[in-house]
Amino acid sequence: MSIGxxxxxxxxxxxVVYIGPDVVPGALEAIASAIDQGAxxxxxxxxxxxxxxxxxxxxxxxxxxxxxxxxxxxxxxxxSMIATLVPSGDVLxxxxxxxxxxxxxxxxxxxxxxxxxxxxxxxxFGENVSWADLxxxxxxxxxxxxxxxxxxxxxxxxxxxxxxxxxxxxxVVAQSAGRKPSGVAGKPQPALLLEAIRRTGAKRPLMIxxxxxxxxxxxxxxxxxxxxxxxxxSTLGLGHDAMGEERPTYISADLTCLLPDKSWVALA
Ligand SMILES: [Mg+2]
Numbered sequence: 001m002s003i004g005x006x007x008x009x010x011x012x013x014x015x016v017v018y019i020g021p022d023v024v025p026g027a028l029e030a031i032a033s034a035i036d037q038g039a040x041x042x043x044x045x046x047x048x049x050x051x052x053x054x055x056x057x058x059x060x061x062x063x064x065x066x067x068x069x070x071x072x073x074x075x076x077x078x079x080s081m082i083a084t085l086v087p088s089g090d091v092l093x094x095x096x097x098x099x100x101x102x103x104x105x106x107x108x109x110x111x112x113x114x115x116x117x118x119x120x121x122x123x124x125f126g127e128n129v130s131w132a133d134l135x136x137x138x139x140x141x142x143x144x145x146x147x148x149x150x151x152x153x154x155x156x157x158x159x160x161x162x163x164x165x166x167x168x169x170x171x172v173v174a175q176s177a178g179r180k181p182s183g184v185a186g187k188p189q190p191a192l193l194l195e196a197i198r199r200t201g202a203k204r205p206l207m208i209x210x211x212x213x214x215x216x217x218x219x220x221x222x223x224x225x226x227x228x229x230x231x232x233x234s235t236l237g238l239g240h241d242a243m244g245e246e247r248p249t250y251i252s253a254d255l256t257c258l259l260p261d262k263s264w265v266a267l268a
Contacts, residue, residue, distance in 0.1 A: 002263075004037065008202035010219075012208065015209075020159070026255055030257075031065075042072060044187075049096030049124065051098045072192065077191040083106050083108075086146060090118045092120070095126035096128070114140040123169065147179075149167075149181040150185050208226075210231060226248045
């Protein structure tokens with residue numbers, strides 16, 4: 001298997017290109033080489049709190065050649081999902097700046113308080129999300145409005161340890177409102193990868209990730225090939241033994257398999 005068979009490589013971030021503040025060893029050289037070989041490298045993240053340009057700037061600071069257009073977030077995918085449900089108007093935006101920016105890009109007006117003019121709810125991660133924000137979301141969700149969650153990750157890796165993720169905050173609203181979200185954008189749901197494919201015009205994408213239950217499952221649900229790297233959450237042994245949608249197409253210890261003289265292991 002070789003990189004030339006793919007026009008766009010979709011990279012998960014944490015555990016694939018960086019781990020917390022540190023670049024994964026070999027990732028800089030591997031991605032630079034992939035770009036040299038003609039592949040478009042695109043970064044897809046479930047984290048809704050940052051805007052695409054903030055993520056791209058972070059990647060450039062780490063040494064990656066990333067334009068703003070090379071980053072697709074779950075907020076961008078969630079805003080697209082809302083656009084299929086309601087054409088325009090005020091959307092209750094729960095989460096960080098990335099949530100609001102994605103709604104504005106789609107022509108919506110993000111608001112912080114539920115009123116009669118609100119047509120939908122978008123809920124994503126934000127470090128400043130408060131009880132008052134969750135109460136506003138609950139009022140709107142109980143009123144029956146469409147409610148799109150950017151992702152359902154139950155935990156969030158913080159500098160001081162494991163903290164509540166957006167899935168935990170969504171569950172608070174679900175319990176208070178007595179219903180589940182109308183839709184979810186992030187992995188393992190396919191909307192985030194679909195958004196990246198739509199924005200890049202990818203014909204033969206490859207999804208590269210470190211988690212079987214999110215990255216690999218999302219690729220499988222779209223029917224695109226997947227590569228598990230062993231630098232993050234799921235071990236190569238788990239990848240080897242995985243079945244169904246969690247079974248990767250390829251496995252590699254790290255991203256150096258993208259270098260021109262390296263080969264990838266395809267699972268049977
Ligand atoms: Mg990851």
